[in-house]
Amino acid sequence: MEFGIFLEDAAQALATGILVGGAYALMCVGLGIIFGSMRVINFAQGDFMMLGMYATYYLATSALVGVFGLYAGPAVAALLSGPILFAFGWLLHKTMISRVTGARVADMDGGGGYAQLILTLGIGLVLQNGGLILFGSTPIAVLTPLSRQSWEVGTVLLNQARVVAFVAAIGIAALVNLFLTYSRIGRGLRAAADNPVAATYMGVDVTKAHRIAFSLGVAVTAVAGGLLASSQSFQPYIGIDFVIVMYAGVVLGGLGSIMGAFWGGLTIGLVQQLSTLFLPYQLQNTTIFLVFLLIIFFWPQGMFGRVSERT
């Protein structure tokens, strides 16, 4: 009897883990694009996700998106937060990030890494506290009737809002992957990531390639946040929890690999949910830290670590 209940719980945690993992995978892809193409250590990524959540919230409650109804509205709002945060990322890169990245800092102390760290931490602090002023500190969520409805598969309940978020996240991740693999701009981004100097010899404007990669990464993570917002309440400080989730996913997948970031993110979602089987709910992020440490210790190259170049 006891064991039967445990199995039911395990199946439920597994299903929830996969569903939540979809949105995590997408947000990791966003960070993966930025880290993979620019090698920038970006601590503000969680706060970009927070902005995506608030953008989704305000869009979903606006008259403009209201016409899509209560069911499709929140998903449409999450998708629309992408272009908005893309523009935000573009401006941020143009005015600040480009000053501490690329050719300009190649011979700076630590390759500009220290400056990037301080800058993105600073941006994160400004966004968090700016968020407190603008949005307030009360936790909110994007309300949709789907959040309270579930499909039943055997004994497992699939929350409908999460299923919608999962499907949308997988779809967007696939599109992003297609774009990076087959488009001319995508090839240019990957070439600039592999070797910026050689990419310049091919005619790639590396600064612009970085700007596109950064904006795209911000937008993708923001959409992931927006999708998550209908099954998770949030406040301006939520980014701090999620930046850890993202780095754990990206490192698990293998630094520099987009596919890796996707599978890493999915795995982290799964680990987080499965841990609730054995540990109190409040400790679920502790498990992520633990997994993160174990990966770094035993498997630093991750699932899809970069090929090493022959010399």
Added chain:
Amino acid sequence: MLRIRELSVHYGGLCALDKVSIDVEAGQFVAIVGPNGAGKTTLFKAISGTVGPSGGTIEYKGRDLLAVPPHQRPALGIAHVPEHRQVFPSMTVLENLQMGAYAPAAAAQWKRSLELIYELFPILAERGTQLAGTLSGGQQQMVAIGRGLANVPELLMLDEPSMGLAPAVVDMIFDRIQQIHKERELTILLVEQRAAEALESCDLGYVLETGRVAMVGDNQQLLNDKRLQQSYLGL
């Protein structure tokens, strides 16, 4: 075609190029030889724009090249095959070659370029889907040259294509460079430490020493020069 006048490049306080003047006429094969640290690679970087000169001018087909942003120079018909090959390791051989045709004009001729590259280096056709980072040095050099050719260049700049390769592979690479030059009447600017091979192939040779042009002449003049024979040709 290419007119370089009194070009100087400084790295911090270090002078890498000191008032270097070099001419390349259309259809010529020009070789630049010299020891390590003579400024050969720096010269190429200045032409491609990844290093900014502290003085002098570079004119390409009558146009001030220094006023053109680096990433727009390939579209003018300048292909740079860099030192150490510098293929894109996590991209496939085919993707690497296609990067050479990144400029729109070159992209329009991509299909034909690829045929020509595969004709020149048949092994690359077999390796199309392999990641370039996993190729041998010789094959990476073929990818690097093929990538340059995909740009449909008028001026092909080759920086030490022989570096780190087995002698038989070096011979093959030099043969192919000769073939490209003769069959397509492509203008070639070659930088090499292997002075003998480079000078034999070229129409005009420059000897670069500690950032200065120490000698200039056609291949017979240079190959017969006593001092050059002693210091570079090992005769």
